[in-house]
Amino acid sequence: MSEKCCCCGTQNKEQFKELEPVLEKYAKVPGSLITILQKAQDIYGYLSIDTINHISEATGIKPAKIYGVATFYAQFRLQPIGKYLIMLCQGTACHVNGSEIIEEAVCEYLGIQDGETTEDGLFTLNNVACLGCCSLAPVMMIQSADGDETYGNLTKDKVVQILAEIRERA
Amino acid sequence: MKVIIGQGSCGIATGAKKTQAEFEAQIAAKGVNVEIDFTGCVGTCYLEPIVDVYEDNGDMTRYVKVQPDRVERIVEEHLVGGKVVEEYAIAPEDQQFLDKQQRVVLRHCGLINPEKIEEYLAVGGYEATQRVVTSMTQDEVIEEIKVSGLRGRGGAGFPTWFKWNAAKGNPGKNKYIVCNADEGDPGAFMDRSVLEGDPHSLIEGMIIGGFAMGATEGVIYCRAEYPLAIKRLEIAMAQAREKGFLGKDIFGSGYDFDLRIKAGAGAFVCGEETALIASLEGERGMPRLKPPFPAAKGYWQQPTNINNVETFANVAWIINNGGAAFGAMGTQQSKGTKVFALAGKIKKGGLVEVPMGLALKDVIFGIGGGIKQDKQFKAVQMGGPSGGCIPADLIETPVTYEDINKTGAIVGSGGMIVMDEDTCMVDMARYFLDFTRKESCGKCNYCRIGTKRMLEILERITRGEGQDGDIELLEELAAKIKDGSMCGLGQTAPNPVLTTIRYFRNEYEDHIYNHTCTAKSCKELISYEITDKCVGCTACSRKCPVGAISGEVKGQHVIDKEKCIKCGKCLETCKFGAIVKK
Structure with missing residues (x-):
């Protein structure tokens, strides 16, 4: 446990100043926990224990409950992610059209498994349920600070080429 | 004149933004007075990016698969020269995809700018x-x-x-x-x-x-x-x-x-x-x-x-x-139209809105154009993880809530995933069970633990380690999960397994008793062999990551089945069709 446990003080106010406007708006509005967690994740990329404790302090919701909500939903992450988040669709249409082969190619090229981040901190791989672009299956979406980009009709070679290009740019 | 570019998520994924940028550049370069706008998804996802050119009198030409390299010709010949580029325009058989539909829900999709x-x-x-x-x-x-x-x-x-x-x-x-x-x-x-x-x-x-x-x-x-x-x-x-x-x-x-x-x-x-x-x-x-x-x-x-x-x-x-x-549209019990999302091994994937009561065949073959590469149609999955697989011999089934329910599937939200001879039905059941197991909230024991147990059995079967009695055990668990779950997720989670057992029991039996995968899709149950078509080019042996292929140059090669990891690289590499999956 970190020495600077923030559930008993406000020393972390400075650390969470980007989150302040969000907390000001939502902390006391009932039913806003998921919204707050989404905004916090947008800002910090993931939900750290410190962030959860800070939100708890501002909202009065117990950290255990926040943790419960954060782990219930697929969207929330408790670990930092790479610069590029690869959301590889594993929906039915993608599965039928060979998304497992695409996953193998990505894992082989990047040397990571689902949920992991490359050592250089560039890529994180996440399998997701369905991106809703089923006619272009297999599909992946890559999220980064530059915005979201969706790639369809993937093949083993195409997916490796896309990742290689991103790696080169970065 | 007006150029309208389809920009739903699928259009953007195929490069509609790049197409738009190219239009802007070309139009500026040629100095023509043309307005550029965008619209949502027209539904013919397999033809994206789609560009509609409207004449001042309201006539419209639809261009399909407009990647940036097609833009210059459209601008030069059509926007400047006033002559339609027939080569890039939508083909009559693709136009049919839209003409055969009756649109209520999608009445404006692909026609208006959703942001205005x-x-x-x-x-x-x-x-x-x-x-x-x-x-x-x-x-x-x-x-x-x-x-x-x-x-x-x-x-x-x-x-x-x-x-x-x-x-x-x-x-x-x-x-x-x-x-x-x-x-x-x-x-x-x-x-x-x-x-x-x-x-x-x-x-x-x-x-x-x-x-x-x-x-x-x-x-x-x-x-x-x-x-x-x-x-x-x-x-x-x-x-x-x-x-x-x-x-x-x-x-x-x-x-x-x-x-x-x-x-x-x-x-x-x-x-x-x-x-x-x-x-x-x-x-x-x-x-x-x-x-x-x-x-x-x-x-x-x-x-x-x-x-x-x-x-x-x-x-x-x-x-x-x-x-x-x-x-007045639809049938006595299922009125109106319904939108279906056609995907999977289908030639023309996209959104199809038709009056309820149309036969599955009319949707899949009449509108969707049939199966990719003209392979054999095996089944259509409807209703997602709560639904089931409807086999080829029930293809005349009218799409109504009642008729689809009778097959063991459900209309659900309207997803239709089409499967061909290469899709293993046991693997599909495993896929859906894996999904529902992950998505179970955990409140009801039968849903939380039962789906996990069913998944383990299905995984065992697809690995070739199925046992006598597994099918019956799956059926027993399925019945208990349905009875013992509080909400729709658990009550319907076994449906994909039950419908595949009902219609494709032989595939389960093949896996369990013969250790073969009917669709040649389950990795552990297939093997690769080199036939006498092999000319000894050595391409496959150089690609094989585990060195399982041996043979003389210009002589027939062989695969060491002990070493083979069944990655399929040799099959992809061979240009002579000499490698077969068994």
Whole structure:
């Protein structure tokens, strides 16, 4: 446990100043926990224990409950992610059209498994349920600070080429 | 002249933004006076990016698969020269994909700019809302919907009027109308298309529904995986508010109604009404026992009505054209039209809206053009993880709630995943069970542990380690999970397994007793062999990552089955068709 446990003080106010406007708006509005967690994740990329404790302090919701909500939903992450988040669709249409082969190619090229981040901190791989672009299956979406980009009709070679290009740019 | 570029998520994924940039550059370079605009998804996803060129007299030419390298010719020959580039224009057989449809829900998708309320108003937008709030009573609205026979398009097919009426009849300080836009079924994307292509039709449906049940606030629960849908909804809501269609005293009627969006956080179980409400309240999305039903005690314990996007998108059309006109389409029990998302091993994938009652064959072959590479059609999966696989010999089944239920599948939200001879049905069952196991909220033991046990058995079978009695064990567990689960997720989770056992029992038996995969898809049960077509080019042996292939140059090679890891690289590499999967 970190020495600077923030559930008993406000020393972390400075650390969470980007989150302040969000907390000001939502902390006391009932039913806003998921919204707050989404905004916090947008800002910090993931939900750290410190962030959860800070939100708890501002909202009065117990950290255990926040943790419960954060782990219930697929969207929330408790670990930092790479610069590029690869959301590889594993929906039915993608599965039928060979998304497992695409996953193998990505894992082989990047040397990571689902949920992991490359050592250089560039890529994180996440399998997701369905991106809703089923006619272009297999599909992946890559999220980064530059915005979201969706790639369809993937093949083993195409997916490796896309990742290689991103790696080169970065 | 006007150039309109389709920019739904699928259009953008195929490069519509690059196409637009190229048009802008070419038009500027050639100095022609042409307006560029965009629209939502027209539904022919397999032809994206799609570009429509409108002449000043209203005539339209549709160009398909317009990658940037096709733009210059279109600009030069058509926009400057006035001559259609036939080579890139939509082919007659593709035009049929659209002509054979009857569009109510998708009436504006791909035609209007979803970010301009003026374009929605120009096609009669908000007239229904005005009529409802200024000249109809709540009961009259509900009666019109009753006459139409509209049933919930999210999966269960419950009559919409009944839900509205129940919420209207229950007392409450505040009543809420909620739109389930958390399209969680993998393989269904009609809601995304409506949200991205025609957000105002959803807003209108919600205002009208809200008025009918007496709600003053609406919430759209939209999945976070649809960022473009959320953005376009926000724009549409702001515009509607500015015009006075949302907010206080709508159309001077004294009726107040406003909307907000709540982004979902990714949980399939939130498609269940009570789980969705728990999620709206910021909790873990876990269902609770019913009654009380949401119509009595829902969001914040107030009377709440939840409908799906497609259901709401029908409402304004019904008010404008009359419930009887809607009811005239479809069959006696399943009225109106339904949007289906055609995907999988289909030639023409996309969104298809047809009157209910059409045979599966007419949708898959008549509109969808049949199976990719003309392979053998094996089955169509309907209803996602709650549904089932309908085999080829039931292809004449009319698509109605009742007829599809009889097959063991459900209409569900309208996803149709087409499968061919290469799809292993045991693997499909395993795939869906894996999905429901991950998505089970964990409240009911049978759903939480039972799905896990079923998955283990299915994994065992697909690995070739199936045992005598596994099929019966699956059936027993399936029955117990159905009985022992509180919500729809658990009650329907075994359906994909039960329907595949019912129609494809031989495939299960092949896996268990003969250790073969009928579709040659399960890795552990296949082997690769080199036939005498081999010319000894050595390409495969150089590609093989484990050095399992040996042979002399110009002599037939062999695969060492002990070493082979079945990665399939040799099969991909061979240019002579000498490698076969067995």
